[in-house]
Amino acid sequence: MKLTKLLPLIAILAAGAGQAQVQNRIEIPDINGYKTLQCDFHIHTVFSDGLVWPTVRVDEAYREGLDAIAITDHLEYRPHSKDIVASYNRSFEIAESAAKKEGIILIRGSEVTRSMPPGHLNAIFLSDCDALVKDDWRAALAEAKRQNAFIFWNHPGWDAQQPDTTLWWKEHTEIYDNGWMNGIEVVNEHSYYDDVFQWALDKKLTLMGNSDIHEPIQTDINFAIGEHRATTLVFAKERTAEAIREALDNRRTAVFHKEFLIGEEQYLRPIFENSFEIIDMAKGNNQVTVTFLNKSGLTFYLKKTAHDKNVVYFRDFEIKPHCKYSISIRFKGDNDGKVNFEVTNLLVKPGKGLECSYSLK
Amino acid sequence: MKLTKLLPLIAILAAGAGQAQVQNRIEIPDINGYKTLQCDFHIHTVFSDGLVWPTVRVDEAYREGLDAIAITDHLEYRPHSKDIVASYNRSFEIAESAAKKEGIILIRGSEVTRSMPPGHLNAIFLSDCDALVKDDWRAALAEAKRQNAFIFWNHPGWDAQQPDTTLWWKEHTEIYDNGWMNGIEVVNEHSYYDDVFQWALDKKLTLMGNSDIHEPIQTDINFAIGEHRATTLVFAKERTAEAIREALDNRRTAVFHKEFLIGEEQYLRPIFENSFEIIDMAKGNNQVTVTFLNKSGLTFYLKKTAHDKNVVYFRDFEIKPHCKYSISIRFKGDNDGKVNFEVTNLLVKPGKGLECSYSLK
């Protein structure tokens, strides 16, 4: 059949009514003069073992209000290769114009996919994925570095490779010493690894949290009940690929996973504090009633910590997204003393929430 | 038991953590220099045959982002009177401080509740509900008018009173001629009466649409699937009770019912047009592609009408709330001619949608 006969047909097929796209971004405040960008740096398509066409990943990102994504198809694992024959750069290339149209920052990447050790590592900000196809993983990572990639270790605690414990192998020391490991996934898909969080703090690795999505996103994430994919929050000077890279290089990230934020106190404290607007503070006889609005899309769990016994307040308190609350703090005596609590779902260390102390005097 | 012993207990019971309240207002644009206020002027509580305490009605209104409500308990029908003994002003009085706190405009009202004719009428902006308790409905309405109430006929097509047809009785002519009927419910609860819409247009009655809610609102309205209560949209000079009254007196209303807006073209056209932001208009060879965002929480159904056959575009088009679309209009010849359609869910007359015609030249 001659192609020319088909051209009018293609035009007709493309002329249909536009697809509806609604944007539901989870509001997370900017902090410290930086923009808080919501990013997912670990995503698959049919070009490796994912199940969707690359443009779908851009549409998903648009609907969730993400700022940036990296498509990181496996280099060494391409189960669809009988039918799909293409450069390792193709998933990026196909998604590129959709990303531009939707205003999504698209970052070129690949997943170096090996048995443990060293397991899987993502290289992002690549210029040519094909050049990373090497028998030797050391050669692949060296090539990534040569392209000035940002490299991070994926899902160190994935049970398919680490069935019982999360291990830092000697190969990871080698990678780390070579400057081939800049970040590490503290969260991958639905799993958080608290030992990896401690490694990241100790070794000054950039904290990463990503979806590693293979399915259509709605199959894994039930948005209707408020679920969201794991994302890396990047505190960037502006909303550009370059600014994201600068922030990653300087470890200005946190991880957003289920109802948790995981990151350093210098980032989580301002996120907590910038989330609120005080609507009213009514000071009465031995009592203060605070009315406030959680402007963010985040939930906060507050748990009372050691405190002056003259201050009487909640033992536990759950603050839901975009909700308004009035809470009363009573004082046995003067309206003095501090309200102390831990925000248990803002993890500043493994198992340790953000400590807060406020005076209502 | 002595009351003084209970006072500390009451204080303790009130000291609990504040109730979460999240506000989900459906966005509807302001028009013609007026604010578009979302109001429900027909609501019941346990003080007549409703099933909730009056403050619940204020909380519901807050969560839905309503601007104003009138609690309008029945005067002549109080099935809970064995247990609840109170003035007809009580449901208003109880809700008043909650309304002030939540920023809801609360309007005092009563429902005159008679067999047909004349059926049920709401009197709002009353100063004393008790004074309306009269054997004779004419006396009740006259008293309402004496208090300078705004009076409207409720659910003229309610099948419990009008099982087969909607009728305008001679008593309604009498009421109308006396100036005792200022508005009429074109929509009550889940029902729209298209013959009543025509009456309202002909007789210059203010269009009203209200929930007539008796149950907790969530029992009747499934917000999770996007349902909303019937409301009267009031185009007011400002967000005050006085401005609402001025707008009602001048018939500046429309009715929001399921996916429909019902009202005069002078109000529905600017609502339609103010709902959109044009993001891009790409003019190509015999084709224009328009990318636009529906900024409102409204759905619009577009249906092609008679048009220049040189312009090729959609036959039907559904625009969902807060969605972005790209549509292509093709031209056989010059990029000329108009795109004509009817917005079938914006009713400017019974059975007649808003006619639109746009040139993309």
Place this chain on the structure above:
Amino acid sequence: MKLTKLLPLIAILAAGAGQAQVQNRIEIPDINGYKTLQCDFHIHTVFSDGLVWPTVRVDEAYREGLDAIAITDHLEYRPHSKDIVASYNRSFEIAESAAKKEGIILIRGSEVTRSMPPGHLNAIFLSDCDALVKDDWRAALAEAKRQNAFIFWNHPGWDAQQPDTTLWWKEHTEIYDNGWMNGIEVVNEHSYYDDVFQWALDKKLTLMGNSDIHEPIQTDINFAIGEHRATTLVFAKERTAEAIREALDNRRTAVFHKEFLIGEEQYLRPIFENSFEIIDMAKGNNQVTVTFLNKSGLTFYLKKTAHDKNVVYFRDFEIKPHCKYSISIRFKGDNDGKVNFEVTNLLVKPGKGLECSYSLK
């Protein structure tokens, strides 16, 4: 890189925890001794212009509780062909083992994709899709018939091919006369064509309604708010591919589209009647109160029709899925006379609902 080195890796990747799959079938009763099978005979994958891998279509069908699907990739329109090089049978072959595992009946098909006339036609129950690749559409359809396919005309009213009116071209008469058109889509994706419904009744074509899905299904269908894809209900002797074919050949189908069922009265009436369980019928003084349960996942809209004026009952009544209701019918005089109504969303002809009349004596 040698493949053998990769094999252990592949095994590891496949060893992950099993994907959750929850089945939400919409309950529709069996009728007339037949099983009511829910089928979608028009589906795309990345092998033509769809956006998902073929196995995704099986998972989607499983989750929705469908009984059978046909993957019907375009023959003449393969925009991914730069990267995907494969037989036209591949999408079927890839999905086959998943379908077997999930208990979904998978039917081999292709979409003959031409400009209008004749537009697009689906051939299902094919044995070899590749043999249909022909320059001449007549040759393609003849080959489909040679393979004993069931052929139906897709979306006759699609505005990209029929911008203003739905037309039956002379080519369709030719196709019909040749026995190359056995069914016709009365519903495609989100559109219902009432003129096509009349054609189907007049010409004895099997009624078809399908999703024509290209995106991941959740992108087009919002299951969280109760939406469902368009399906063809097949009244089959058993749940097998052969029984489906027998039912299609004998026109035992109806179409399920939004809240509508579209089909012949002989099928819609028993669906309506088998949906209910009468829980209680309390006969009082001039009144009967019926309590019943809608056991089905269908909604029914009842509208009063001409009736004996001595019987007093609802003007309109909405029956929601799986809901229990009590309705009272009053009699002015004896408990006699019939309750007459039209089920307006069960279309037995274009614009004509199912007429019902029940005596409660």
Place this chain on the structure above:
Amino acid sequence: MKLTKLLPLIAILAAGAGQAQVQNRIEIPDINGYKTLQCDFHIHTVFSDGLVWPTVRVDEAYREGLDAIAITDHLEYRPHSKDIVASYNRSFEIAESAAKKEGIILIRGSEVTRSMPPGHLNAIFLSDCDALVKDDWRAALAEAKRQNAFIFWNHPGWDAQQPDTTLWWKEHTEIYDNGWMNGIEVVNEHSYYDDVFQWALDKKLTLMGNSDIHEPIQTDINFAIGEHRATTLVFAKERTAEAIREALDNRRTAVFHKEFLIGEEQYLRPIFENSFEIIDMAKGNNQVTVTFLNKSGLTFYLKKTAHDKNVVYFRDFEIKPHCKYSISIRFKGDNDGKVNFEVTNLLVKPGKGLECSYSLK
């Protein structure tokens, strides 16, 4: 106004179309020859400080598929008493006919409402609530016992009465020794008290978990995202009030709270095991793949515990309601050894999940 004139009106108002009621029961399996009844024994109405009419509580229970409820309005705290003047038995009496109609077991109760100590206690299975109105709480509890009530301590850890720690006062020892405390709330509303769980195990108190609902239930519980109220699961010989009482007296209960079940191992283990249907067990070379369905509406979180290192399986596994899964267990050597895990959300002791060990040989 004469009442007789109103009677026809009342009949008309009651003649409207029946309210839709859909039943969404969370499936929890029966165990050990007992029926698993879902009950809420702590509920308020407008007759104390609740915000709904008593019949609403029955409708709520019906929609959630509960088997039994007790309305337990406060005796000493009636903030609506200016308007509502009634016997303490009224909320029960008003709800009674609705309960009978909806098939809900309604139990008469009252909440003895005092400052701490002793705080609040519920007495259920009362015959006359009014008789419990006494200045002295000891007299109130003695009267409850005289009426053969089942009495339990409510929310021992409620921060309004116990701002910092949960305490067992000497008064509770007195109550316990007098036989006036038969059960205790391990869960109240949204709070679980793990120290109270230990008390209940040590002192052989019946485990209770209740909603303590004051608002319309949908205001506190977001059913659309899968939330449910706290309930007491009662393992009863049959679905009757008497059988519930017998089960409570014999401590055959567990508590269902968010995603947790809290109870003794003898009840939680069969709930876990009866929740599953094994669909397929495929034994391969050093591998077993199990396909199973979670038939229940419960979620289960599995966490690997100490095990034979030759058995390779998941570290963590989440089993969602009504979902099907396939999981592969690999063996280094023979298909032998046990799969050991803890179901971390089935608490058999404070902080201790249900231990499981299964052989797949």
